[in-house]
Amino acid sequence: MSDLLDRTLGDAITLTVVDRSDGWRVRADRVQLENAVLNLAVNARDAMNGRGTMTVTTGAVGLAANAVGHCPAGDYATIAVADDGSGMSPDIAERVFEPFFTTKETGKGTGLGLSQIFGLVRQLDGEIEIVSAVGEGTTVTLYLPRDLADPVVEADPEPSGETDGGDTDVLASEQAAEPAVDSAGLRILVVEDDPRVLASTINALEELGHNPIPCDDPVNAAALLARHGAVDLIISDVLMPRQTGPEMIAALRPIFPDVAVLFVTGFAGESATSEFGDHQVLRKPFTLAGLERAVIAAMAPGRPSPPRQIAAE
Incomplete structure (x- = not known):
């Protein structure tokens, strides 16, 4: 690090x-x-x-x-x-x-x-x-x-889809219930005012094989979307000083109607989901597997309404 x-x-x-x-x-x-x-x-x-x-x-x-x-x-x-x-x-x-x-x-x-x-x-x-x-x-x-187990050696997944336990078991079972989605190498705009969370999320998305674009202020999102062309997904914090995530998305929707949205929040009080529309919501802090599940769900055709709360663990 x-x-x-x-x-x-x-x-x-x-x-x-x-x-x-x-x-x-x-x-x-x-x-x-x-x-x-x-x-x-x-x-x-x-x-x-x-x-x-x-x-x-x-x-x-x-x-x-x-x-x-x-x-x-x-x-x-x-x-x-x-x-x-x-x-x-x-x-x-x-x-x-x-x-x-x-x-x-x-x-x-x-x-x-x-x-x-x-x-x-x-x-x-x-x-x-x-x-x-x-x-x-x-x-x-x-x-x-201290963990005394032998280190796990990562290998390419087998065609059978079998897993070796841990988060991968959860990920495999939940993905089986999702519609098939090609979510590899997405261009993702990450809107987050906290530099720690922004850097961590960018790092995680890169590890998952995506192409993240950092945005530390929601008022700059429209310009970044215009500059970078075809953005597949916006991952946005909810509470930010100058503009909330839902307010930003509402302003962007007429200009960029086809971009998928994933809200990320750490506040239990935001469980009232009416302001999130039909968008997915991921709870902080989240794991790498949790983020991957949320991205897949956000990109799925016919995204559910009301939004489904995706577990952080």
Whole structure:
């Protein structure tokens, strides 16, 4: 992720990446884990006001029971993001993983990023440790259980469609219920105001073999669609400062009537789907398999109405 972090953090951040993991592995969704690291890095950048030194370190450690939080005894791979920024008082550090808690100004952040990291780590039976002091910077360390299974070697799928378990089983069974859709190599406009989520989604779509076009402001979407010609799909966040995703699509529809749409949201309160029309809705945080399913569903002929909520896991 070093190149992605460099591009996201900017030239004023000196980034050092240190691998002390001894080759230890964890079992997790790659996109979710990348997004967690990206969220931690961007929060560290903001704590340094965009200028300073950041170190991302992987490690390997054996822990006794409850040595960190409520973790069971065992081996843990660690990912630590350290900054030399403003640091936090103990009362602030205790609350940073609460949903919607943020010390940023209105419009600068929702506080959801860190709560999603907390949810991911707990889902993996891991723990999080924060070491911080005002004026002395912050280190956030993720402790993820070591996975001792043999690494999975990816191979071309067999014509029979058999899978080897995990998310691929879910993906295969759900795709069987979908109409046949050629969703390879789509040109996709991604509209997202959060640079962390935008970068992560672009990276995921490229990994799936698509051609994503980033757009960090919904008011620029029309110009980008006109510039890039035949765009197959728009993936859009819902709540954005200058224009919501549904408002943007409503304005674009008379000009670009044939472009498919997929809304992405992290807010449970947006479950009222009338504003989404007949478009698919994907919940954040999502896995690579979840994103692939959502793209296939959004491109399917005769898209369902009302929209179907696609699970993030």
